[in-house]
Amino acid sequence: MPREADGASAKTVDQSIGRALPGRSRAREPLELTNELRDALLPWLDLDEVGPVGLQTWLLSIVPALPRPTSGDHVLDRDSSRGSLEERLNAMARALADCAGDRARKNFQAAEYFRENQVLVRRLKALEAMIRTRVATGKLPPVDLSDAKAEAATHRYLPPKGGAAR
Numbered sequence: 001m002p003r004e005a006d007g008a009s010a011k012t013v014d015q016s017i018g019r020a021l022p023g024r025s026r027a028r029e030p031l032e033l034t035n036e037l038r039d040a041l042l043p044w045l046d047l048d049e050v051g052p053v054g055l056q057t058w059l060l061s062i063v064p065a066l067p068r069p070t071s072g073d074h075v076l077d078r079d080s081s082r083g084s085l086e087e088r089l090n091a092m093a094r095a096l097a098d099c100a101g102d103r104a105r106k107n108f109q110a111a112e113y114f115r116e117n118q119v120l121v122r123r124l125k126a127l128e129a130m131i132r133t134r135v136a137t138g139k140l141p142p143v144d145l146s147d148a149k150a151e152a153a154t155h156r157y158l159p160p161k162g163g164a165a166r
Contacts, residue, residue, distance in 0.1 A: 030052070031052070033052065033055070041055075045058050114157065117153070117157045120157075121154055121158055122158070124150060124153075124154075125154065128145050131145060132145070
């Protein structure tokens, strides 16, 4: 069987994903780790610390978590700036509806979080009252119940003592 010389093949194997890709016969140039790239990646990755190998490892772990482009009417990464006016308006309307839904979901979650914290603060205050009662009856030795964080939570999650709710 005849063998082809190095670089003569039209298909090469991409070692990162293990499949043949057409038109990848030329050698890859190494990626230059510029200061701009370092600054852009700094919230997630310190390139000075991990270097090119760490960058490749990080990319290979992050890329599978990214949503894949979809086909059909609702394409995730579609650039609609070149589309017709109607396409752009439809894309904007979908994006606004998605944003409104996300905002409503976040507001609901925040309200639930606030209610759960109110319940926890009320339970904490009930436990403190039980401890004070036991101390007053002599069943427990004196206990210091002062806690600045607990008091701050009480003021944050319970209505003022005047009875006016938030």
